[in-house]
Amino acid sequence: MKMKVVFVGAGPGDPELLTLRGKRELENADVVIYAGSLVPKEILKYARSDAIVIDSYGKTREDLFALYAEFAKAGKRVVRLHTGDLSFYSAILEQMAFLSSMDIDFELVPGVTAFSAASASLKRELTSPGVSQTLIITKPFGKTGKPAEESIAELSKHSATMVIFLGVHILDEVVSELRVGYPPDTPVAVVHKASWTEERIIRGSLDDIAEKVKKEGIKSQSVIIVGAVLEKSGVSKLYGGSVS
Structure with a gap:
């Protein structure tokens, strides 16, 4: 599949409240970056066994940018898992701005709040x-x-x-x-x-x-x-x- 960063709202916590679209994106991802302090690890069961899984806890914004650039260069499809929904308090504006500046394609998948x-x-x-x-x-x-x-x-x-x-x-x-x-x-x-x-x-x-x-x-x-x-x-x- 085409290289892309997909921001996925992981929902409030219960893995069964992850949307079908979010589940499909996880299944197709080469790389999954998730907020380990907020997103239950049970949700990662939907990721491929060969996917690279990275906990973003403790990483700075610049660390994330470096990862996006690295995986974009390698042609990897990345899912960035955020807790809840993406439409508020999700801190993705700066990430989207960076991806746009690097001409890296991205999209958003909403989640349950x-x-x-x-x-x-x-x-x-x-x-x-x-x-x-x-x-x-x-x-x-x-x-x-x-x-x-x-x-x-x-x-x-x-x-x-x-x-x-x-x-x-x-x-x-x-x-x-x-x-x-x-x-x-x-x-x-x-x-x-x-x-x-x-x-x-x-x-x-x-x-x-x-x-x-x-x-x-x-x-x-x-x-x-x-x-x-x-x-x-x-x-x-x-x-x-x-x-x-």
């Missing part, structure tokens, strides 16, 4: 008529920074359902910002390693969720979901008798 898996585990829809029809996906300020108007405190004023990534290790700070717009009794769920065999779910409210999570010792790989939809449900008219 961690918050989708968390929603399924919670058995809740994240939007509900009359409760919330808006979903905000965000994360705390970090190394990348973001506009002040996109702070969690500002976003909380919308009272919409909010999904927060990369924030469980500073949950006290996150809760403090959420209190700006949400009442103290707002339901919160923290889903650790959604869809993994080690999955854990902690439910509470803004009043007590930080303490509950602290007691569980959870500090990473978690999705925080905030909003009334975790407890309330409206009735959809989408399939009502008046809809043709």
Whole structure:
């Protein structure tokens, strides 16, 4: 097959949530580069036995660029496995820019998001008529920074359902910002390693969720979901008798 770098969203963790397209790309890959700290090794069972498999944990961006250039020169087809979906917080912009600058062909294969898996585990829809029809996906300020108007405190004023990534290790700070717009009794769920065999779910409210999570010792790989939809449900008219 033609040399190409294929970025594949590996899904939230459960190997069975890898898409059929993602599985096919793994089966066709000469080289698989995966984030060992985030992508379960079980997913690698779909790779060929003769494929070169590289754990990217501890490697710099420049290390990855060097690997892409090396394998492109050798005519290898490369699959770069990223956790979840590629459309947000996947850090692939710089990689795509490098590949374009080197005239190396690439494509993207979407994956199942961690918050989708968390929603399924919670058995809740994240939007509900009359409760919330808006979903905000965000994360705390970090190394990348973001506009002040996109702070969690500002976003909380919308009272919409909010999904927060990369924030469980500073949950006290996150809760403090959420209190700006949400009442103290707002339901919160923290889903650790959604869809993994080690999955854990902690439910509470803004009043007590930080303490509950602290007691569980959870500090990473978690999705925080905030909003009334975790407890309330409206009735959809989408399939009502008046809809043709």
